[in-house]
Amino acid sequence: MSEHLLRDLAAVLPPEGLVTDPDVLEAHRFDQAAWAKAGIPRVLVRPGSTAEVQAVLQVATAHRAPVVARGAGSGLSGGANAVDGCIVLSLVRMNRILEIDRRGLFAVVQPGVINAAVKAAVAEQGLWYAPDPASWEFSTIGGNLATNAGGLCCVKYGVTGDAVLGLEAVLADGSVVRTGGKTVKNVAGYDLTRLFVGSEGTLGIITEATLRLRPRPPKATTLLASFPELAGAGAAVTDIMAGSRPSLLELMDRTTVRAVEAARPMGLDVEAAALLLARSDAGGEQGVEECARMAAVCEAAGATFVAQSADEAEGELLLGARRFAFPALEKQGTTLLDDVGVPLSRIAELLAAVERIAAQRGVLIGTFGHAGDGNMHPTLVFDRNDPDAVARAQAAFEDILQVVGALGGTLTGEHGVGVLKRPFLAAQLGPGTMRLHHTLKAAMDPLGLLNPGKLL
Incomplete structure (x- = not known):
């Protein structure tokens, strides 16, 4: 059966589109969650068109072969990890920007295009593609959509x-x-676009996307505030969001700040309980005034240091510190990156709970993330070769998810369920919603071939 599968795939793909080399297959077993469970794929396919994706899925259906779609492999939940005997369907060859409509404010792209490439191409037209995951320089649009x-x-x-x-x-x-x-408003029928986005390749393989563009925003004004207490930082976040609309509002706790400063010295306050980084892209005096209002909020919440700058280079330097948070923690051991969301009013409680869990379980945990929308990334650092350390990290990970549930939050804000969060999904969604998920999956993928063992 396996040889027949390869024969039939070879009949519908060019030679460069079919790979069976064991070393290449090994490199395509995992995404960045390399510690999550992964199987051994039978073959890697690299289609170059929608027609070739169609042909691959028709062959897969005929042979009842599971299919795991893959972009750059930069995911953090094991969503692109292979399963035994699967076809790994890489979309990296489908990497063209098909259209940029400057007046219509949209772009049409294939899924293998790198996020940064879209940003660069539309910037030449004076436009901006807004979504900017931390992996924007190397992640694909298809993976971002998934x-x-x-x-x-x-x-x-x-x-x-x-x-x-x-x-x-x-x-x-x-x-x-x-x-x-290609229209901004469109309520003709069910919102199937939203159904596919975030479905992690379990309902279909996205082969083209029409993306909304915006005019390029003005130069930003950046604010940095240092807090001696987590409660003060949490209060500042809530109050800022109640009265302003920053273009960015990020938080790093003490453990994260110390990791960044140790790896890339910048003069950050390593004694602070938390640092807040905020931006306004309102432009000109309006941006400066908005940052000044946010600075006043931080001072009222107990910040011991507040500084703002309209200098673009200085702002990018500070933003670089935040973007370096995860790599800095990675330098200290194996990392288990969590991705949770809580209501804005509960951020301080989440941070305090993570500190408590870290102490109780004896695990180093650095927390950073998107404070402005309550999406935080507690990152557990441990020795992967020490079974006791691994067990303590796993226990701490589950402790955090329980706290998040009690705070009215979600187990994933942007990284997806994948393999990592799958055992915990039912507890958040409940039996009725889980049944609806399985009903949708069965209707769109009755043989269960698309990314099995993920999400549901």
């Missing part, structure tokens, strides 16, 4: 799904559907 990725600027401009006008997708049986269109 997890509904967020990023630093989503507090003002929304997540990936808010920038998608329409999609083309191939279903499990090889049929092609189009959802949405």
